[in-house]
Amino acid sequence: MGASLIDGTAAAAQLHAELRVAVQDLTERGATPGLAVVLVGKDPASSVYVRNKIRKSVDAGFRSFHHELPTSTSESDLLSLIARLNAAPDVDGILVQLPLPDHIDARKVTAAIDPAKDVDGFHPVNVGSLSLGAPALIPCTPLGCMLLIKSVRKDLAGASAVIVGRSNIVGKPLTQLLLREDCTITLAHSKTDDLPLVCRSADVLVAAVGRPGLIRGDWIKPGAIVIDVGINRIEREGRQQLVGDVDFDAAQQVAGALTPVPGGVGPMTIACLLRNTVEAACRRRG
Ligand code: GUN
Numbered sequence: 693m694g695a696s697l698i699d700g701t702a703a704a705a706q707l708h709a710e711l712r713v714a715v716q717d718l719t720e721r722g723a724t725p726g727l728a729v730v731l732v733g734k735d736p737a738s739s740v741y742v743r744n745k746i747r748k749s750v751d752a753g754f755r756s757f758h759h760e761l762p763t764s765t766s767e768s769d770l771l772s773l774i775a776r777l778n779a780a781p782d783v784d785g786i787l788v789q790l791p792l793p794d795h796i797d798a799r800k801v802t803a804a805i806d807p808a809k810d811v812d813g814f815h816p817v818n819v820g821s822l823s824l825g826a827p828a829l830i831p832c833t834p835l836g837c838m839l840l841i842k843s844v845r846k847d848l849a850g851a852s853a854v855i856v857g858r859s860n861i862v863g864k865p866l867t868q869l870l871l872r873e874d875c876t877i878t879l880a881h882s883k884t885d886d887l888p889l890v891c892r893s894a895d896v897l898v899a900a901v902g903r904p905g906l907i908r909g910d911w912i913k914p915g916a917i918v919i920d921v922g923i924n925r926i927e928r929e930g931r932q933q934l935v936g937d938v939d940f941d942a943a944q945q946v947a948g949a950l951t952p953v954p955g956g957v958g959p960m961t962i963a964c965l966l967r968n969t970v971e972a973a974c975r976r977r978g
Contacts, residue, residue, distance in 0.1 A: 703963075731760050
């Protein structure tokens, strides 16, 4: 029997519909949520992500503030812009697209954003609150992963979860979210011994490493929930293609439920960004 597909596009559309209603309510109270998106430089992948984030936020009825700055922008000019956005009453969420050019310290920039407007959930205050189990703005990709996992299994208590990839954006925060659900977590990475064996122990397997097709079919426990966070551009049969970190065709024969790429975690990341912005707006404006 093949795995059932976890349809991230449909789940994101559902979330967008709910958010549109919430945005309308806020707008009727004169408090339309505002999202500021800052892009420094011309990285092609970042430009596509930012364009999608802006389009979706406008579709959902948000006020959108777009700042596209040249690669040569100085760190102090970027910090001044963030200070202005922190003080702007109609801006509820601030997102600075990463990666930033090498001459800008991303950590300093992230820490300069008002934690109450940090809709990426990257500020040390939000990272700390998440790890303490306190209210926090939660990073969008791991939040999207959790919503997809919970759409197929509501009670995760006691489940064995393996995350492959220890990034600050996905692996580490997802560890906290799965721990909150009483999973037993293994955070695996490039130095993990016998990665196939570790993966095979997972009831929930999340791949977030950026290596096309790394996770083979025989690394997957039969019936497992498999979440593929990878978005890799490869050339196959002379054509550019988007593939995940999981060998999709092989995984489909073994897993219980599986996210496709594209159409899995990607759309949920943007939906969760909008959800965080609505949450920030509700908290700020009461
Ligand atoms: N670059 C890759 N993913 C992300 C993300 O979720 N937020 C930001 N700001 N930059 C990114």
